[in-house]
Amino acid sequence: MTGEVKKTHVIDVDxxxxxSSCYEVCRFGAILKT
Incomplete structure (x- = not known):
């Protein structure tokens, strides 16, 4: 996952x-499975 503070972060699909660790550690619930 990459990004800057207070900016949108992106999961590198490559x-x-x-x-699923990112879903568990995101304290904002901002990661959605698509």
Whole structure:
């Protein structure tokens, strides 16, 4: 995942291993599965 403070972050689909850790650690609930 890349991004800057107070800006939109992006999950790099080329390096994502689909472990779902990002869903668990996002304290804002801002990550959606599509």
């Amino acid at each position: 390096t994502c291993i689909k472990c």
